[in-house]
Amino acid sequence: MTSTPLVIVGIGGFGREVIDVVDAMNASATRFELLGMLDDAPAEQHAERLSVRGVPYLGTVDQWLAKGVTASYVIGIANARVRRIIDTKFTAAGHEPVALVHPAASTGSRVALGPGAVVCAGARLTTNITIGRHTHVHVNATVGHDTVLEPFSSAYPLSAISGECHxxxxxxxxxxxxxxxxxxxxxxxxxxxxxxxxxDVAPGVTVTGVPARPTADAAPGTSHD
Incomplete structure (x- = not known):
């Protein structure tokens, strides 16, 4: 089977977790050839942790795209706004994202994964679920029946999304x-x-607590990992 050349964008914590997903998917048969990682502002500690993995840092997104190398991509960055910007650049350059599902995740019947979606180890998706483009389902998150996660949304570790949610x-x-x-x-x-x-939570609103109430103390999507 021919492997697909792949780059991961983002060398922070989640980007390196995506490496684990790729490695797990390649364990039984090599599906992806991981060329390396991209990051527009790599933090020193993340670069050091990446070097230990033996995965090369390939430069910024613009530097990589200027080379014209044919490869698929996945975005390992939490910030939805940044994911949108990066996706726009790759799409304009003619690159296609790939969906990744860790073998230790569980997916039921009629689960549709959009391009660039990442489903991590221990995640549980039941039935009739739509996962949008570049959506992230982190480790041990659960998504119930008949639920829709629109593009660029995220379910962080151990979150529980019940049935019929949007x-x-x-x-x-x-x-x-x-x-x-x-x-x-x-x-x-x-x-x-x-x-x-x-x-229900209105667009752009941050909620915290039990039960969840709006707060002005936290800005949504500020992490870039």
Missing amino acids: LGEGSTVGAHATVLQGRRLGADAFVGAGAVVTR
Whole structure:
């Protein structure tokens, strides 16, 4: 089987977790040839941690695209706004994203994955679920039946999204947070860690607490890992 050349954008924590997903998918048969990692502003500590993995840093997104190398891509960056910008650049250059699912994740019937989606180890997706373009389902997150995660949304580690929910584009459910049955998150909404969403959340609003209430203390999507 011919392997697909691949680059990962983002050398922070989640970007390096994506390496683990690729390695796990390649364990039984080599599906991807990981060429290396891209990052427009690599932090020194992340560069050091990447070097230990033996995966090369290839430069910035613009530097890579200028080379004209044919390769697929996946974006390992939490910030939805940054993901949108990067996706626009790669799409304009004619590159195609790939969806990645760790073999230790569980997906039921009628689970549709958009291009660039990443589903990490221990994630549980039941039935009739739509995962949008460049959406991230982190380790041990659960997504219930008949739920839609629109493009660039994220379910952080150990979050629990119940059935019949709808996460708007760019929205985020924080670690250990819960979204109850049938709730809707507007575009770019942010659910803080450990919160319990009992009511719909308006676009761009950050909610925290139990039950979740709006707060002005946290800006959604500020992490770039």
